[in-house]
Amino acid sequence: MAKTKLIDFDRALELFEPVIGLEVHVELNTRTKMFSTAPNVFGSEPNTNLAPVCLGLPGALPVLNHEAVRYSISLGLALGCEIAEVSGFARKNYFYPDMGKNYQISQYDDPIAHDGSVEIELASGRIVHVPIERAHMEEDAGKLNHVGGSTGRIQGAEYSLVDYNRAGVPLVEIVTRPIFGGEADTPEIAAAYVSTIRDLVVSLGISDARMERGNIRCDANVSLRPRGNEGAGMSVLGTRTETKNVNSLRSIERAVRFEIQRQAQILDAGGSITQETRHWHEDTGETSPGRRKSDADDYRYFPEPDLAPLTPERELVEELRAQLPEHPTLRRRRLRSEWQFSALEFQDLVNAGLLSTIEQTVAVGVPPQTARKWWTGEIARIANERSIPSADLITPEQVASVVELVDAGTLNDKLARQVISGIIDGEGTASEIVEARGLAIVSDDGALIEAVDAALAQQPDVLAKIRDGKVQAAGAIIGAVMKAMRGSADAARVRELVLERAAGTE
Amino acid sequence: MPETSAASTEITADTVAHLAGLARIALTPDEVESLTSDLDSILTHIAKVSEVTTPDVPATSHPIPLSNVTRPDVVSDVLTQEEALANAPEATDGMFRVSSILGEEQ
């Protein structure tokens, strides 16, 4: 792919005001699917999480999952939305082999939630209120595997294989209104918004929120308008493109930035933007054109005759409102001040999705900085190495048990890392691993003195230097002792003993 | 529901061909021709629905009105992979096999 010509980002902003709109799909973690009693489980054998509805089998009928309704209302409330008095389902008709019925049950005229606002905070401390147009319930599609051709991509594939396990998984689609005034922060706003949505659904417990599994997916609409229209609201909007399925926070930021630069380049050269969907390519850091918006988008929506409308009872809405957890932005502000991390340290945790993990670790008695050190250090390293989320490797309680052993002087940091890796490999509890691997610090002075004396005897020149008052020379002896003890010694105690023995063996 | 303009009963062969594309039916030219005239004739009979309706009349999409019909979040009626694939025209590796797709996901 030829490298797309891009205008400089700052120059783009001088010429144009970027306007974005975001559509975020959240997969709910109910036990069953939205309209079918099949299990909602990730990672099963293909076509094993199916009931007749998922395959659109003749005679099958959808029945709405009550829990999905509760989750959707909770999410709507957390987005600051009104919950509809009457909300209905509609069929969105289009043919695609990943849909069992060749229509998607969605909501059209009357979504479950509408007119909300989400507060987000940028790294600079800037607060942005993102206006929410609506949040509606719908069902996910199955998955296509393209076989043959080059890289498993759709182009050039010989044939495709369809797995309907994901078909019917409950989704809430959250649609923002156009976001104005983002200016140079626009790409960061897009990522921070999705990050906030992720925190929201995690705090509500309604989604696994694993972006790498597609639990949260983002479509980014980007348009530019010439300078001089600021404050014109919706009355002047440029032609937009919709970049589909951008599925990591970093990619969202990059994709929006790319589109701003690409569109500015075209407009500045006197060209015009084509209204189309675009695809994000992680490898090249570019978007490429997809399907043009056209007559083919005639989805022929009509009220779903197989499902009754919803009239959410006000008592239920109030009950769910009362159960809402703290808003993520407020929570972040609170945690940052409680933990006293630097802005950078805190942002790293947010980006790594570790806030809740740290919070849980602190709750079981680990000092915030210590918790941060372990989760962003050794545990993150192993997680990265194995491509498994940190939180799936080890629990906050297990981390606390290791920290306790360090505090008690049983372990130093180096040994603690070995214990952590032992816990992750399922070797048992921290103390079992210490025992089994013989990892505890040797605090028996007898053994240490023996080693110190041996080292001093082997390096008489160093001993002489120490005696001459060159205390820093002790380092060589300490190193030799630590090596001899295979790390299981307290370096401070060794140092004391070296100085003591050097002085005393004249 | 989608925005609309006034009813027009003018059906052309192009209209029918377009509808056949949306409905994924490969019509022959003869079929397009006969459906064009059928549709035109049928629509002259049925377009009168817009004569009697006024904006204050609500639409009835469900003949017996019900609301809040839901089910508990409990797994049941699960098909085995074998049952799921039993009627498939073609299956490979536990999945439904189709020819290459040149369109794209929606």
Next chain:
Amino acid sequence: MSELVQMTAADLAARIASGEVSSEEATRAHLDRITEVDDALNAFLATDGESSLAAARGIDARRAAGESLGELAGVPLAIKDVLVTTDMPSTSGSKILEGYRSPFDATAVARARAAGLVSIGKTNMDEFAMGSSTENSAYGPTRNPWKLDGVPGGSGGGSAVAVSAFEAPLALGSDTGGSIRQPAALTGTVGVKPTYGGVSRYGAIALASSLDQIGPCARTVLDTALLHDVIAGHDRHDSTSLDFAWPSMAQAAREGADPASLKGLRIGVVKQLMIDGVQSGVQTRFEEALALLSAQGAEIVEIDAPHFEYAVAAYYLILPAEASSNLAKYDSVRFGLRVTPQGGGTVESVMSETRAVGFGAEVKRRIILGTYALSAGYYDAYYGSAQQVRTLIQRDFAAAFEQVDVIASPTAPTTAWALGAHDGDPMRDYLNDATTIPANLAGIPGISLPIGTASEDGLPVGLQLMAPAFEDARLYRAGSAIEQLIADRDNAPFWAQAPELDAAFLATARAGKAAN
């Protein structure tokens, strides 16, 4: 013809219950009857004698073991092919579903099996229930036992003929715009479209979801009621299924059997349902029936329902629109026919080719019409207006039922017509449904029962009664009384007047079928 096939379901059930006849014998007698006549009539698309007999023996064994079984246990049941079943293929009369085997039973079928009824075969129908003659079946037309070169009505011509020709005492049908009632009228049998949601639609291959309703077919009102009681009731698999404590329809039928029960019944005759072009013999029989009712002390009230004249138009927008969406699943990916264009093609072209080959002309016509009615720019004028007309029709019914208990009309404007007679003019068939369609649009129940034959052609004429939603029992009570009046007039139950299908008749029908 074995006497076992000439009994009503109620009588047969009683003999089976008393041990006088076994279910196996009853089932075998009907299978033999099917073998004898069905190659001429083509009412059945599938039978599986061994599995039916095995089911029958199972019932006999349970009875022998002293188990207490339902009233209809052991009685054979024909099942319209619109209902999916695990024991036989389910095609909805379409080539696109040829050989399709469902992993589950439709709820109505499951309830019938649970009540001990024995599935005896799947019956022919217009493809996806689109039609009023059963000529749109991909598997050839069904013939009317009353008129060998005549249609049995549709879409449920197979189920109506199965009971009319003594191939089964009971059958299941589906009624979207008259597909149970109109074939009942044309074959001299009884058919009921219950209140929408009264019987689960789970497992019914959908035509138009907001109009479709599963219902019973039989030769008598009581038999129809007995089957209704078996299949009705709430089903968690169908969100539109009504959670309602239905009274016993059979009890209503039994109570109504005394014509004296008609005294004081207010019967509405809707001006707009007395449509132009009603055949004179049909009109005469209808008026005679009203006179009989009047003589019993029923009150006949003329009703104005001004919006009924828009019913056919609304129906032929709503049905195609919903059907165009419901039939999108037949795409060659998960089940059903697959046709690959010459030289291969993308999945899109395979889908289009499959649907071009797999669907018949009427199905294509309605899918295209429905796609048009829903498309951007036309929705409000067509589909939206049609849904508003639906409201107006419901209001007309509501006003009418403030004045009367039931509404009466001829079920169909004509008796059975000749095979092929309506070819080439879809609108003609559409207009023929004007009497039955309003009940589907409003979701209310309707019954058709025979009231005699038309003098000009000797073919059966049906009377339709409609009642307010949830008042299905009212239809059985009144229907049973009218049935008794007709039997008293004729000195025989109507079903017993069905023509003998003698060898010569069958040979002619077979010859005609071969020529088709």
